[in-house]
Amino acid sequence: MLKGRNIFLRAVEPADATRIMLWENNPEHWRVSGTEAPYSMHGILEYINSIRNFRQSGELRLMICLNSNEEAIGTLDLFEANFKHGHAGVGILVAEKSERNKGFARESLDLLAEYTSVLLGFHSLTANILEDNEASIRLFESAGYEWIGTRKEWFLDRGKRINERIYQLCLKK
Numbered sequence: 001m002l003k004g005r006n007i008f009l010r011a012v013e014p015a016d017a018t019r020i021m022l023w024e025n026n027p028e029h030w031r032v033s034g035t036e037a038p039y040s041m042h043g044i045l046e047y048i049n050s051i052r053n054f055r056q057s058g059e060l061r062l063m064i065c066l067n068s069n070e071e072a073i074g075t076l077d078l079f080e081a082n083f084k085h086g087h088a089g090v091g092i093l094v095a096e097k098s099e100r101n102k103g104f105a106r107e108s109l110d111l112l113a114e115y116t117s118v119l120l121g122f123h124s125l126t127a128n129i130l131e132d133n134e135a136s137i138r139l140f141e142s143a144g145y146e147w148i149g150t151r152k153e154w155f156l157d158r159g160k161r162i163n164e165r166i167y168q169l170c171l172k173k
Helices: 014-024 027-033 041-050 104-119 134-142
Strands: 007-011 060-066 072-082 087-094 124-130 146-157 160-170
Touching: 007 104, 014 027, 014 041, 014 072, 027 087, 060 104, 072 104, 087 104, 104 124, 104 134, 124 134, 134 160
Parallel strands: 087 124
Antiparallel strands: 007 060, 060 072, 072 087, 124 160, 146 160
């Protein structure tokens, strides 16, 4: 468990499957997650099982939980982790709308940076953010991520092409 001032990050457990299924199946989250069809409970449980070995799968999902009541409010993902070269992608979702804009996402990113730098020895983290996702851009920039490039017309949303920005945080300077 990674503990901060207001939140802690913990590994996903099979008991989280229902909550994750509800979050993953919420169409409001599909645009940023890339989801195109609902997940079944069986699919969610298979996913949880498949990421048990982070080094093998290259994926780590952490639950963002409040210190005050231990309630899970979202997820933080590392994906495409490359242990040889020391980098991974980052995705974050504060699924509970009532818990957004309270600094929990930023605190989660700070804990993740410390974990990946100190314990995993990673050199950098990246985030892919749609150009019109101003809240995510502000979040990652406030956490020290730098805009390093753009994929032109990378994402299609209701017939409109949207650029995707690539952000990077160099952990070892």
